[in-house]
Amino acid sequence: MANFNLNINGKSHTVDVDPSTPMLWVLRDHLNLVGTKYGCGIAQCGACTVHLDGTATRSCMLTVSMVGNSEITTIEGLSENGDHPVQKAWLEVDVPQCGYCQAGQIMTASALLQKNPNPSDEEIEMAMNGNICRCGTYIRIKKAVKLAAESNT
């Protein structure tokens, strides 16, 4: 066990955990931030996606000891009132079915738009391809990403 100082959603947190602990479980078990989801544990499904210094990162394979001073943003910290353009677009398009994967989808999409504010369909598909939606809401996700992109410009 060791102490780690983490910068999450603009706040400083200290946790005492084994250095091998993935950030996913630090967030969920130790910091009560359960918006970041467990889906596979091997970075194949994207449900656990967070931003690490703005880059979409699978938190299930990101150990707490690798984070250092990097800034982590989770779905809870993406916006103050759930009004990030991507979140608003998700509501407008009524994307979710079960909703379990959607936090991860939103985190990947928001990181994409940060780097590429006006992505093509193919670029959206490429960026989002690591996020599985078992309910099959892919078409609505793409539509919402494009809507968010439009609302940004």
Add this chain to the structure above:
Amino acid sequence: MSVMKTHIGRRAFIRNTSLASGGLVLGFSLLNACKPKDVKTMAALEMPKEWFEMNAFLKIGDNGVVTIMSPNPEFGQGVITSMPMIVADELDVDWKNVLVEQANFDQEEYGWQFTGGSQGIRRRWEGLRMAGATAKQMLVAAAAETWQVPASEITVSNGVLSHTGSERSAGYGEMASKASKLEVPEEVSLKEVKDFTIIGTSQKSVENQKIITGKPLFGLDYQFDGALVAMVVHPPAFGLQLKSFDGSRAESMPGITNVFKIKTLEEDFARGYFDTNAFTDVVAIVGKSTWEVMNAKKQLDVQWEPIAGSKFKMDRFGTQVDVEVPSGLESTEGHYTQMDEMATRSGTTTRKDGDPEGVFASAAKTLERSYTCPFLAHNCMEPMNFFAHVTEDMAKLAGPLQAPVLTAPTVAARLGMPVENVEIELTRMGGGFGRRAYGHYAVEAALISREAQASVKLVYTREDDMTFGIYRPSYQATYKAALDENNNLVAFQVKAGGIPETPLFANRFPAGTVDNYLAQQWEINSNITIGAFRAPRSNFMAGVEQAFLDEVAELAGKDPIEFRLELLQRAKDNPVGENNEYDPERLAGVLRLVREKSNWSQVPSGTHRGVSAYFCHNSYAAHVVDVVMDGETPKVEKVVCAIDCGIVINPDAAANMAEGAIVDGVGNAMYGELTFKDGSPQQKNFDTYKMIRHAEAPKHIEVHFVKNEVDPTGMGEPPFPPVFGALSNAIYKATGRRHYRQPFATDRPPLVG
């Protein structure tokens, strides 16, 4: 306006309607109870401190805010929005003034709380309408009594009662106190379809705001002070069982509190249909955090041994069935060999019309084709999990469950307590697809809590989830068709079987359309457990039947839609047999609609088109799939879908579900496959189990509903099964190859012709 006796759920409407306190409202919802602040800041509306319970489904605050309980478990099908919409419409309240809460398990109040079989809206339709209409009638009666005017002169609109003559009006909130103390009427008036104001309008999911901000909603998010985390270790292969284990190394690891064995079902327990479980003896590991338990699990020293063949009795909703469990370690290769062998034999006849053997012997043309599909895992994105807090005389459970009404009695029996002492909070489910109708994990959580004398949250890893069983079975079907010299279909035969169940529906299309018809089936026992998977059995039969009919139409030289419509005309005018399950007019209806909306005869250049149509779960769906070639790979460009599921409650949400069903269909047809070697599932996580992803999804999907006033029927399942057929038919047009073995992505059929 139709008048109806308040028979359904009348018990739930009759209650002591005294004033209750607002605190109890919060007590209903685990998430409200966990984080009241979050909910308050999120909610646009709030129930006041004082509110009145009109019946089990709704409460009205003195400020006019209405809370509607959604009775069925929610797994993404949207009933948490659409069911309250039905109540609200009959209540005549503004949807903007409605709050929704998920009901917990309460059989007395909410009856058959079961999410499955696309039956939610269909079975609740009348009861939910009555819940709203009854309360409305009581509110009208309260106003009539207060104002001393005839109830018939009172009009209602958007939660406001008005009497024109005396120029009086009042909101529901003002009359709720008096109304809640009135006798429940013996009869209620229900609206005409044309008078619906909320049903048939698109409303967004009431839980979207929580979903997109990451609020705790799902079972895995359940928080309880002091709760420990538990995991279980089950045998690595079907055909093995626990022999012994040494938990000392795992127990000495950081954060671990207990390691012990549990037995989920006693040997003499009379299993219900949803008590499926190949691995009743498992080792439980309990500890303080998920990561610590995961690590300890890897250090557990367990010995397994082969099972002996056995039999157990299953109570299949009142019918006692003997289930045989053979010993041995099965493999996919062996399964296909066994099925091929069975396909060569005569099966058990379940329907015979005319003289199929005679007609086949003398037909001008015949066609015979065989099809197979593999086992599939449900792979809900949220792995199985459940919370349990069990004490000597009560069990408090919470988690994702499709069939609490079936799981609760099993939990109660296993704990040796009355079912009334088992409380289950229903969390939102991260997918279900049938998997969560099998509540073994809730029983496991309860037993672990009791043994550890602690509150625990049982968590399956993805690998645990994918390898536990309860799969879509592997099936095989052989079809034969005979045409006369005029290319009329004169005989049809289907023989289908599977491991371990038959997928056959003997009385579905094309039964009833052809004079000479034979349906046969067979089954092969297995120790691999199976369970309902989105449109059980239909999810194989629809695709292969529709692919076969495409080939028959081609042999007859007919357009595939026209060919089907001709058969359906026959079934309508002069049906063969009396047990035909489907309505030929409605099946023809979706075919005509999809023909029109897809512009069927105008195929865009470079596009290859296939069609299918199927009846299941009381509804009708037809698809036209457009495929384009990307090098050697067929890609789905567009799907046009027509559905007849009667009245559509929430059209855009229903369209979303159809879109999902189509993506799911393309995904499983192209890639879905779980294989076995020596009893062990060969795919254990998403690195080897291929799920459809963004880039492989259809680029465009159009969903069209047949507009009618038929009471609503199934929606979650019907659009799924026919996708396999339309896709297969489109790929044939694109590649000249017909697929007989799923999944298509790894199937290499020969070129036709």
